Amino acid sequence: MEQTILIAGVDEVGRGPLAGPVVAAAVILDPANPIVGLADSKKLTEKRREALSIEIKEKALAWSIARAEVEEIDRINILQASLLAMKRAVETLSHSPELALIDGNHCPELDCRMEAIIKGDSKEPAISAASILAKVARDTEMVEMEQTYPGYGFAKHKGYPTQQHREAIMQLGITPIHRRSYAPVQRMLDF
Template structure:
């Protein structure tokens, strides 16, 4: 007799975050449980895909995945507990928000959040594990879209273009226009402006 419990595949969630480096905006994490019966072609590290491809894959992931969720840690939380802890908090929230709880979470990077399931941290996991790739795509599309909206709220900073990352254009805008409520005050280039 075959032990059916042994045959049952684990519910595996891929988890990734986007937005550790920017000077502005939240850090966004996603968790995805892919459906082995409904594969998605072309999953890869979100940074290696074109914006158009990411957008279409994000829609496909939301349609085909067994479960997915997108969560965040706010700028205030980043400033209070530091970006690493805020990233782990966003990841924890994304896993806990899934409609089905995974038995194993594959986390991109070398740190794991506190979760009630088995975990494995995988360096460069977004290019090795399809579920992590899917999470990186959802997180990046969600965060990029939010930063495009911030362009309208805070014109002149170029958020739609650089998404809050410390480009020359962004650093010059901070000096010229000052900081906004979505800037991370614990980050050096923003702190310098505060101390002027």
């Protein structure tokens, strides 16, 4: 009988926004329990992502969601914070993977074999699953931030630098969840 190795797909979301954490997920899919429709989270509707997120959590052998906070992003930069969130996601899986497939061209420091795959979220089902979990988790949190910081439009733009968001920063100032190391936010601090 062929021994299958545990492979984790790993991805993050939230490198580009001006506000909120960067969120990563790691998923070990169950080959005996396939999930139909996995794809790059950016190519799916919000409704489809949410449905797949529930299915992934039900069918995967293991899954984990982790993050790096705004303060960490500002202190160590967004790339390092993304890698830290990925590392945390893999390290908190209930099963230790023997191989981690990482979306992108950088790998975090892990105690297993790794392979970076550019556009992996559209090539590897486990990375697609991770991208979906991470995006749903981050989007949900940013919708909740709309209640804490009304007027910024977080529920709509999720912290990305849209015109609406930049105008809200100009009118309302920055919040504790804004990334002070990012240029548009930095310019507000310099006023």
